[in-house]
Amino acid sequence: MRQLGFLDKWLAEADQALRITLGPAPSDTRNSPACAVEENEMTDAERRQAAGLMRINHAGEVCAQALYAGQAATARSDHVRREMAEAAREEEDHLAWCAERLDELNSRPSLLNPLWYAGSYSIGAVAGLAGDAWSLGFVEATERQVESHLDDHLDRLPAPDQRSRAIVEQMKEDEARHADMAVAQGARTLPAPVQGLMALTAGIMKVVVYRV
Numbered sequence: 001m002r003q004l005g006f007l008d009k010w011l012a013e014a015d016q017a018l019r020i021t022l023g024p025a026p027s028d029t030r031n032s033p034a035c036a037v038e039e040n041e042m043t044d045a046e047r048r049q050a051a052g053l054m055r056i057n058h059a060g061e062v063c064a065q066a067l068y069a070g071q072a073a074t075a076r077s078d079h080v081r082r083e084m085a086e087a088a089r090e091e092e093d094h095l096a097w098c099a100e101r102l103d104e105l106n107s108r109p110s111l112l113n114p115l116w117y118a119g120s121y122s123i124g125a126v127a128g129l130a131g132d133a134w135s136l137g138f139v140e141a142t143e144r145q146v147e148s149h150l151d152d153h154l155d156r157l158p159a160p161d162q163r164s165r166a167i168v169e170q171m172k173e174d175e176a177r178h179a180d181m182a183v184a185q186g187a188r189t190l191p192a193p194v195q196g197l198m199a200l201t202a203g204i205m206k207v208v209v210y211r212v
Contacts, residue, residue: 021113022114026096029093032097034163040161052210053157054107054167055110056153056209057094065092066117068091070123070125071135074124075135087178093174097167136187137188139181140190141195145198
């Protein structure tokens, strides 16, 4: 089998970025948790609230795809590269579920998704260059913060929106498993200032994405 050259790999990464940020939602490998949940009536205000929160979640999954792709591109070991690719495949389910739910809510993804992807890919690549243990530590820290953010969304979702709630609950379960995977593979704990900067960046992004 022919080995991919630098240009081939670059084109593959660019194709992935365009597919995730501008293409149709990827096909999920698992049925959406919302499939078995009845759609309840919501007021216009509740629907806008749900849509804003699910847009944040969708943008977060775009970032997750980019982070894992960047980390896989610069991983030192094939084993870690495979783990990153497997986690990214599972995150594609989340991306598909959020996109589907946004459509149901008559809303749309963030208009800034290409920007979020580019920034997250760069961060992921830098984390990978720091070494596999630090890269895995970045996965753990990111997923723990995402767990907390999803808990906040479970509190803020309108009570009638049980379909979005089912999706967020499954996403939270999956993110916890990804964090545990990183720890099991030898993740190093990131310094507190780095984790604080990550949380600050994510907070700014959420405020923007809720509306744009």
